[in-house]
Amino acid sequence: RFGAGKRDEVNRIAGNAITLPLLLGAPVTVLCLTFPEPLALLFGGSSELVAPAVGYLTIIAWGFPCQIFGATVDGLLRGSGNTKTPMYVRSTAAIFNAILDPFLIYGWGPFPMLGLPGAALATLSAQILGACLSAGYLLSSRSGYRISIPDLRPRFLILRNIAQVGIPSFINGCVRSAMGSLFNWVLAGFGPAAIAANGLSMRVMMLMLSFMGPGVAQALVPIVGFNFGAQNYRRMWKTWLTASLSLSGIGVVLSSLIILFAPTILAPMAPDPELLELAVWALRLKVCTIVLVEPQMMGIFTFQGMGMGTRALALTMARNVVFVVPALLALAHFFGARGAFAAQPASDLLGVLIAGGMLWQVYRRYPVSASTSVETATRP
Numbered sequence: 397r398f399g400a401g402k403r404d405e406v407n408r409i410a411g412n413a414i415t416l417p418l419l420l421g422a423p424v425t426v427l428c429l430t431f432p433e434p435l436a437l438l439f440g441g442s443s444e445l446v447a448p449a450v451g452y453l454t455i456i457a458w459g460f461p462c463q464i465f466g467a468t469v470d471g472l473l474r475g476s477g478n479t480k481t482p483m484y485v486r487s488t489a490a491i492f493n494a495i496l497d498p499f500l501i502y503g504w505g506p507f508p509m510l511g512l513p514g515a516a517l518a519t520l521s522a523q524i525l526g527a528c529l530s531a532g533y534l535l536s537s538r539s540g541y542r543i544s545i546p547d548l549r550p551r552f553l554i555l556r557n558i559a560q561v562g563i564p565s566f567i568n569g570c571v572r573s574a575m576g577s578l579f580n581w582v583l584a585g586f587g588p589a590a591i592a593a594n595g596l597s598m599r600v601m602m603l604m605l606s607f608m609g610p611g612v613a614q615a616l617v618p619i620v621g622f623n624f625g626a627q628n629y630r631r632m633w634k635t636w637l638t639a640s641l642s643l644s645g646i647g648v649v650l651s652s653l654i655i656l657f658a659p660t661i662l663a664p665m666a667p668d669p670e671l672l673e674l675a676v677w678a679l680r681l682k683v684c685t686i687v688l689v690e691p692q693m694m695g696i697f698t699f700q701g702m703g704m705g706t707r708a709l710a711l712t713m714a715r716n717v718v719f720v721v722p723a724l725l726a727l728a729h730f731f732g733a734r735g736a737f738a739a740q741p742a743s744d745l746l747g748v749l750i751a752g753g754m755l756w757q758v759y760r761r762y763p764v765s766a767s768t769s770v771e772t773a774t775r776p
Contacts, residue, residue: 411547412554413468414534419550421461428457438577444588448512455516462527469530474614476540485529493522567709571716578721582728582736590733593674596665597737601682604650608690612639613697620701630767633759636698643690651683678737685744692744692751699758707754715747 428435436449466489470482496518503509510517533539583590616639623632654661658676666672692715699708720743727735727742 407541407543407547408551409554409557410472410541411543411549412551413472414465414543415548415550416555417461417465417468421464425457425460428453428460432457445591451513452516455513455520459520459523462523466523466526466530469534472534472541473539478540479611479614481533485526485533488529489522489526492525493518496521568712568716571713575716575720578724579736579739582724583733585728586733586736589668589671589674590736592671593666593678593733594737596662596671596675597678597682599665600654600661600679604654604683604686607650608643608646612643613693616694616697617701620698621703624702624762627766627768629762630764632698632702632762633764636694636755640691640694643694644687647686647690651686654683655680674733677734681734681737681741685741688744688748692747695751695755698755702758702762704758707758711747711751711754714750715743719743719746 432450432453433446436446436453466485470486473479473482497515498504499507500510500514500518501512502514507514534541534543579594580591583594616635619635620632623629623635658679659672662672662675662679666675692711696708696711699705699711720739723742724736724739727738729735731738
């Protein structure tokens with residue numbers, strides 16, 4: 397709509413998108429504040445962890461509307477071609493969170509020592525700051541939007557179209573949450589140390605993935621879509637190959653360093669010897685197959701760029717559910733917590749075969765030889 401110059405329609409869509417955080421975030425906040433303990437148990441919390449989890453949840457829940465609002469504005473700005481401002485806003489909020497954490501957790505300076513609730517309060521404050529910065533920029537003349545009060549009125553057709561576009565990502569998010577709960581439920585049978593070890597390994601894993609260029613995925617989708625529409629299949633497949641090889645190469649280097657120095661990395665966060673041993677096992681297992689993950693992820697984003705949402709969703713479900721659940725239950729039964737940690741790597745081994753087969757099938761349909769001779773820019 398931006399490219400077509402339909403500014404009024406753009407503003408109506410943006411206004412309805414902004415209304416969604418209130419329609420979705422507020423009920424979730426009320427639910428979490430009303431039933432915090434059942435939700436903590438539902439998501440795999442053990443009896444020892446329920447009390448601190450409830451304390452954390454009842455604080456962080458107030459920020460859900462701000463979190464959804466910030467993500468919505470990020471999408472609106474990226475859709476208008478502005479990719480820098482969301483980065484600045486997220487970075488500012490993250491830095492503010494990191495600075496505020498020790499003051500509220502350990503009671504530095506005039507602040508009281510709050511412990512885990514302090515971490516939740518710091519995160520809530522950062523979410524509010526991020527939402528305020530996003531709102532300020534969106535309302536400014538630089539954003540490209542001119543949203544008025546009537547634009548905020550929910551319109552069924554607009555909300556339906558937004559939902560249709562967002563359903564794959566929504567399902568993916570639900571799957572991740574459900575699988576996280578299942579992992580915690582299985583690991584709870586091996587004690588709180590197993591759950592904590594999984595959490596610590598995931599933190600390091602997410603930090604590693606942040607260094608592997610998440611922006612590559614955001615850039616891959618429009619480049620693939622543009623070249624697919626132009627029937628420039630040669631450049632389209634070259635884009636997938638370049639992204640897969642470059643990220644896999646970075647993954648090999650980072651995962652090798654993490655495997656070698658896992659005890660050193662985790663020691664400050666895991667003072668208990670049992671926890672440290674389990675966390676090292678979990679982290680090494682999670683990163684050992686990262687070289688196989690990136691081609692699969694780039695395949696998923698390639699399918700999205702080609703408009704093949706069903707294939708993208710099928711591959712996502714295969715590697716995150718169909719293969720993981722049996723592997724998790726079987727390996728945990730025979731090998732305990734260490735077996736549970738190996739479920740995702742085992743799924744990655746099977747997933748790369750499925751991804752390769754699906755990509756080959758699509759490649760045969762749109763081969764390089766069928767590419768047009770027109771060489772145009774790779775971005776819309």
